Amino acid sequence: MSIVKKILIADDEPDILEIIQFNLQAEGYEVITAHNGNEALEAAKKHQPNLIILDIMMPGKNGIEVCNILRMQPQFNDSLIVFLSALSDEATEVRGLETGADDYLTKPISPKVLISKVNALFRRLNNEEPDVVKFGDLIIDRERYLIKLKEEEIILARKEFELLDLLASKPGKVFLRNDILNQVWGTEVIVGDRTIDVHIRKIRQKLNLNCITTVKGVGYKFEMQ
Amino acid sequence: MSIVKKILIADDEPDILEIIQFNLQAEGYEVITAHNGNEALEAAKKHQPNLIILDIMMPGKNGIEVCNILRMQPQFNDSLIVFLSALSDEATEVRGLETGADDYLTKPISPKVLISKVNALFRRLNNEEPDVVKFGDLIIDRERYLIKLKEEEIILARKEFELLDLLASKPGKVFLRNDILNQVWGTEVIVGDRTIDVHIRKIRQKLNLNCITTVKGVGYKFEMQ
DNA sequence: TGATGAGGTTAACAATTTGATAATAACGCT
DNA sequence: AGCGTTATTATCAAATTGTTAACCTCATCA
Numbered sequence: 215m216s217i218v219k220k221i222l223i224a225d226d227e228p229d230i231l232e233i234i235q236f237n238l239q240a241e242g243y244e245v246i247t248a249h250n251g252n253e254a255l256e257a258a259k260k261h262q263p264n265l266i267i268l269d270i271m272m273p274g275k276n277g278i279e280v281c282n283i284l285r286m287q288p289q290f291n292d293s294l295i296v297f298l299s300a301l302s303d304e305a306t307e308v309r310g311l312e313t314g315a316d317d318y319l320t321k322p323i324s325p326k327v328l329i330s331k332v333n334a335l336f337r338r339l340n341n342e343e344p345d346v347v348k349f350g351d352l353i354i355d356r357e358r359y360l361i362k363l364k365e366e367e368i369i370l371a372r373k374e375f376e377l378l379d380l381l382a383s384k385p386g387k388v389f390l391r392n393d394i395l396n397q398v399w400g401t402e403v404i405v406g407d408r409t410i411d412v413h414i415r416k417i418r419q420k421l422n423l424n425c426i427t428t429v430k431g432v433g434y435k436f437e438m439q
Numbered sequence: 440m441s442i443v444k445k446i447l448i449a450d451d452e453p454d455i456l457e458i459i460q461f462n463l464q465a466e467g468y469e470v471i472t473a474h475n476g477n478e479a480l481e482a483a484k485k486h487q488p489n490l491i492i493l494d495i496m497m498p499g500k501n502g503i504e505v506c507n508i509l510r511m512q513p514q515f516n517d518s519l520i521v522f523l524s525a526l527s528d529e530a531t532e533v534r535g536l537e538t539g540a541d542d543y544l545t546k547p548i549s550p551k552v553l554i555s556k557v558n559a560l561f562r563r564l565n566n567e568e569p570d571v572v573k574f575g576d577l578i579i580d581r582e583r584y585l586i587k588l589k590e591e592e593i594i595l596a597r598k599e600f601e602l603l604d605l606l607a608s609k610p611g612k613v614f615l616r617n618d619i620l621n622q623v624w625g626t627e628v629i630v631g632d633r634t635i636d637v638h639i640r641k642i643r644q645k646l647n648l649n650c651i652t653t654v655k656g657v658g659y660k661f662e663m664q
Numbered sequence: 665t666g667a668t669g670a671g672g673t674t675a676a677c678a679a680t681t682t683g684a685t686a687a688t689a690a691c692g693c694t
Numbered sequence: 695a696g697c698g699t700t701a702t703t704a705t706c707a708a709a710t711t712g713t714t715a716a717c718c719t720c721a722t723c724a
Contacts, residue, residue, distance in 0.1 A: 226701095243718085247638075274469075275559070277562070287710095297717090304549050304552055306550060307555065308551050308552060308554050308555045311552075311555035311556065311558070311559045312555060312558075314562070315559065316559055316562075316563050317542070317556075317559065318556075319629045324529050325534050326529060327529055327532050327533060327536075330532065330533045330537060331536060331542075331543075332534035333536070333537075334540065334541055334542070337539070338541050338563065338564070339563070340517070341517075341544060341565065343513070344510055344539065346511055346514070347511055347513050348511040348512055349512070349513075353449060354510075371670075371671055371672075372671075372672090373671075373672065374671090375664055382511070382513070384545075384582075385511075385513060385514070385584045386583045387583060388582065388583060388584045401698070405672090405673065405674085406673070406674055406675085407674095407710090408673085408674070408675080408676095408712090408713095409672080409673060409674075410709085411710095411711060411712060411713085412672090412673075412674085412712090412714095414673085414711095415711090415713070415714095416714065428710095428712090429584050429712070430597070430680085430681060430682070430710060430711070431596070431597035431681085431682075431709080431711095432597055435583065435584075463712085518672090558684080567692065585722095586687055595684080596681075598682075598683065599681095599682095612705090630683085630684065630685090631685060631686085631697095632685095632700095633684080633685070633686080634683075634684055634685080636700060636701065636702085637683085637684075637685090637701090637702085637703095637706065638683085639700095639701090640701065640702065640703095653699095653701090655692075655693090655698095655699065655700075656699070658697085658702095
């Protein structure tokens with residue numbers, strides 16, 4: 215459950231603004247609009263949007279100028295900037311991208327494609343991990359809380375699943391016992407020393423697969439083979 | 440001084456492959472090529488590219504299938520995937536992006552635009568430097584708590600690892616026995632004189648490599664060759 | 665309402681690994 | 695050779711983890 219993303223759209227055509235706003239809101243984003251470059255800069259400063267969609271040709275400051283100004287300010291380092299322009303000439307596109315934009319879209323664009331692009335950008339920005347991950351024969355389905363090993367479903371209890379999922383989130387990395395406690399059990403709960411071991415044991419037993427390695431004095435790590 | 444990025448291109452048209460390869464190499468990227476989906480999967484596994492450019496229509500597995508397979512494997516979480524296709528229909532584009540691709544480009548594309556896009560993608564990618572130190576054949580991987588020597592994994596016990604890690608943190612510097620005691624054992628613990636020697640010996644034995652030098656009356660230092 | 669069972673935790677003990685020490689050998693220097 | 699230092703080795707204690715069974719809690723259901 216991530217926080218609602220804020221998107222700022224700057225375009226001087228009210229129709230386009232409205233269509234895009236409607237579609238992005240329907241997708242669950244919070245939308246702010248601006249009708250020209252200066253408005254866009256103000257709104258950006260005020261709302262700190264996660265994504266800024268800029269038309270290139272706008273009254274006052276044009277999109278590329280706006281992008282330039284934004285990119286010089288460290289507070290917008292983590293804001294995505296995307297151009298959406300009717301200009302489809304190569305030079306403008308290259309210039310736009312080199313100004314520091316993250317993408318360059320050309321009008322007309324279908325709402326569905328726009329949303330896919332936006333989602334893709336946020337997916338990468340948040341380094342989101344997929345719901346289903348695969349390690350050779352082993353499949354971890356986070357959505358259904360399910361493990362499959364060679365097409366065989368294996369039922370893990372919640373803590374067991376969360377523990378395996380944590381270890382598998384960074385294969386090879388050694389997780390300290392303390393980190394495991396914090397991430398699986400939370401910082402509030404205090405449990406005994408042997409709790410982790412017992413869960414590890416149950417996982418090993420159920421999977422019957424040599425994928426969790428003990429690093430003595432340090433922690434555990436997940437590795438296939 | 441970032442490492443040269445590796446880009447894998449998969450396309451069944453040799454001409455396109457060559458043009459893209461040429462341009463990306465001129466931009467300073469390392470390029471690997473594949474002629475179909477299965478080759479692409481193999482090459483991806485082998486080279487762990489930072490970016491994978493996939494044609495959609497290819498013999499064998501098509502691009503979307505390849506993307507699907509890659510996206511389920513956590514080892515490719517940090518690999519960018521971009522489709523480059525002659526298919527410009529909306530449905531395919533949306534499907535491609537929803538498969539987990541980072542961008543969808545349509546042919547024909549000018550080399551300059553392609554390069555701008557690629558640069559923009561890498562600019563945004565959060566590239567965490569891995570917590571590893573390399574000295575020629577020797578790799579110290581703090582995250583995995585292991586040592587690699589010529590692709591051979593060597594397991595050191597905790598104190599051994601910490602000791603080697605300390606010495607290697609400043610190659611050439613002579614660490615006094617006292618400093619070593621303070622940093623590896625802490626100020627509280629008091630251990631005998633010979634303890635350090637014994638650990639040094641174990642490291643030397645396991646690595647079977649002449650990288651720790653004794654400076655008599657002073658301490659030890661780490662040096663390759 | 666009490667029986668049942670799954671999930672989770674703990675205690676007790678076994679097994680294993682690690683780390684420290686002591687004893688002795690080897691080294692380097694004067 | 696004598697001295698101080700480091701290397702080597704075996705040994706033992708301590709720390710850590712593995713294993714098992716017992717226990718507690720809670721939800722479910724007859």
